[in-house]
Amino acid sequence: HAExxxxxxxxxxxxxxxxxxxxxxxxxxxxxxxxKCELALCSEPKDCPxxxxxxxxxxxxxxxxxxxxxxxxxxxNHFYGQCGDxxxxxxxxDEARFGEVPEPQCVCKSQESICGPEGxxxxxxxxxxxxxxxxxxxxxxxxxxxxSAPVISVPPQDVQNFTGNDVIFGCEVSAYPMxxxxxxxxxxxxxxxxxxxxxxxxxxxxxxxxxxxxxIQGLKKSDEGIYIxxxxxxxxxxxxxxxxxxxxxxLCFVFFIWM
Numbered sequence: 001h002a003e004x005x006x007x008x009x010x011x012x013x014x015x016x017x018x019x020x021x022x023x024x025x026x027x028x029x030x031x032x033x034x035x036k037c038e039l040a041l042c043s044e045p046k047d048c049p050x051x052x053x054x055x056x057x058x059x060x061x062x063x064x065x066x067x068x069x070x071x072x073x074x075x076x077n078h079f080y081g082q083c084g085d086x087x088x089x090x091x092x093x094d095e096a097r098f099g100e101v102p103e104p105q106c107v108c109k110s111q112e113s114i115c116g117p118e119g120x121x122x123x124x125x126x127x128x129x130x131x132x133x134x135x136x137x138x139x140x141x142x143x144x145x146x147x148s149a150p151v152i153s154v155p156p157q158d159v160q161n162f163t164g165n166d167v168i169f170g171c172e173v174s175a176y177p178m179x180x181x182x183x184x185x186x187x188x189x190x191x192x193x194x195x196x197x198x199x200x201x202x203x204x205x206x207x208x209x210x211x212x213x214x215x216i217q218g219l220k221k222s223d224e225g226i227y228i229x230x231x232x233x234x235x236x237x238x239x240x241x242x243x244x245x246x247x248x249x250x251l252c253f254v255f256f257i258w259m
Contacts, residue, residue, distance in 0.1 A: 034056075034057035034058075034059065035057075037057065037058070037059035037060075038059075039059070039060070041060075042059065042060035042061065043060070044061070045061055045062050045063045047063075047133070047134070048063035048064065048084070048133065049066055049084075049129065049130040049133035050063070050064040050065060050066040050067070050083070050084025050085055050087060050106075050126070050129065050130065050133075051064050051084045051085035051129070052064060052084070053081075053082045053083075053084060055078075056078035062081070063081075063084070064081070064082060064083055064084020064085065064087070065080070065081045065082065065083050065084060065087070065106045066084060066087075066106060066126075066130060067087060067106050067107065067108055067124075067126045067127070067130070068105055068106065069081075069083075069105065069106050070103050070104065070105055071083050071089040071104050071105060071106045072089065072104070073089050073090075073091065073104040080104075083106035084106070085126075085129060086108060086109050086110065086125050086126050086129065087106040087107065087108055087109065087126055088106070088107060088109055089104050089105070089106060089107075090104060090105065090107045091103075091104050092104075092105065108124040108125065108126035108127075110124055110125055111123075111124050112124065112125070112143055112144070113143070113144055113145045113207075113208070114127075114128040114140045114143060114144075115140060115141040115142050115143070115144060115145060115146035116128060116131070116132075116140060116141065116146070117138060117139065117140070117141055119141075119146050119148065120146065121145040121146045121148075121176070121208060128140060145176040145208045146176065147176055147177065147235060148175055148176060148235055149175060149233065149235040149236025149237070149238070150173050150174070150175035150179040150209075150231040150232060150233055150235075150236065150237065150238050151173065151174050151175065151238070152171060152172070152173050152229065152231065152238060152239075152240045153172050153173065153174045153209070154170065154171070154172035154211075155171060155229065155240035155241075155242070156169040156170060156171050156214075156227065156229055156240060156241065156242035157169075157170075157242055158242050158243045158244075158245075159242065159243075159244055159245075160244070160245035160246070160247060161219055161244075161245075161246065161247065162219065162246075162247050162248075162249035163219050163220060163221060163246055163247070163248055163249040164218055164219060164249055165218075165219050165249075166215065166216065166217045166218070166219070167215070167216050167219065167244060168213055168214065168215045168216075169183070169213065169214040169215075169227055169229070169242055169244075170211065170212070170213050171183075171211070171212045171213075171214075171229035171231070171240065172206075172209065172210075172211045173209045173210050173211070173212075173229075173231045174208060174209040175208070175209055175210075175231070175233050175235070176208045176209075176233075177233050177234065178205055178209070178210060178233065179209065179210055179231045179232060179233040180210075180231065180232055180233065181203060181210050181212040181229065181230070181231045182201075182212075182229075182230045182231075183201050183212065183214045183227060183228065183229060183230070184227070184228045184230060185225050185226070185227055185228070186225055186226035186227070186228060186241070187225065191230075192214060192227075193214075198216065198217045198218050198220075199214070199215070199216050199217075200214075200215045200217075201213070201214050201215075202215070210231075212229065214227060214229075216244070219246050220246065221246050221248060223244060223246055224244055224245060224246040225243070225244060226241050226242070226243050226244075227241065227242055227243075227244060228240070228241040229241070
């Protein structure tokens with residue numbers, strides 16, 4: 001199955017090459033004679049966030065393809081280009097399941113997070129290198145995520161609904177170590193849901209944070225108010241709030257009939 005996908009990909013690239021005008025450049029021609037390598041004639045590539053690779057003749061440097069960019073899976077091909085530093089060309093198996101010819105893309109060899117010098121966490125070494133491609137003498141703080149106080153990346157939103165209906169508040173927090181998240185209603189000292197059966201709180205960890213949801217079922221007028229998402233870890237604490245407005249469904253129905 002993998003050989004069939006590779007063959008289909010080669011045929012696709014061959015057809016694309018045949019359709020391109022000669023001016024598209026030397027890299028895309030498969031049968032050129034490279035000749036002797038004259039380094040003095042090579043131009044210096046600029047702004048290469050993934051570093052440089054050698055051209056198809058193994059002579060001059062050119063920009064390597066970045067993470068997520070289409071690449072040449074077969075080293076004998078020189079159509080899309082080769083992946084840059086810390087990257088490798090892979091097929092996306094998920095696309096093949098839907099009967100499509102998958103596009104090979106550059107994927108970072110390591111998926112370990114990196115803590116940058118400014119205290120920002122990068123998904124992997126490739127993202128870190130891309131961010132600092134134009135700066136010199138920059139080094140990571142350490143491997144793994146940066147330790148930080150919680151930041152609410154997606155706060156709960158104001159909502160209004162009719163009595164008897166259900167509503168859900170969401171709160172997404174980024175932090176490392178994993179933060180603790182709780183809900184309160186303004187004016188109450190008790191954390192939710194407490195012993196109230198029509199209110200439930202749930203959530204789960206993400207890669208470097210946590211997401212929480214507060215669900216209120218069968219709305220009552222007494223549920224109206226401000227709901228607060230509290231979060232903390234050993235580096236700090238923060239909160240965000242949203243307002244719930246409950247509209248009396250019976251009064252609304254009577255008004256509609258009267259109209």
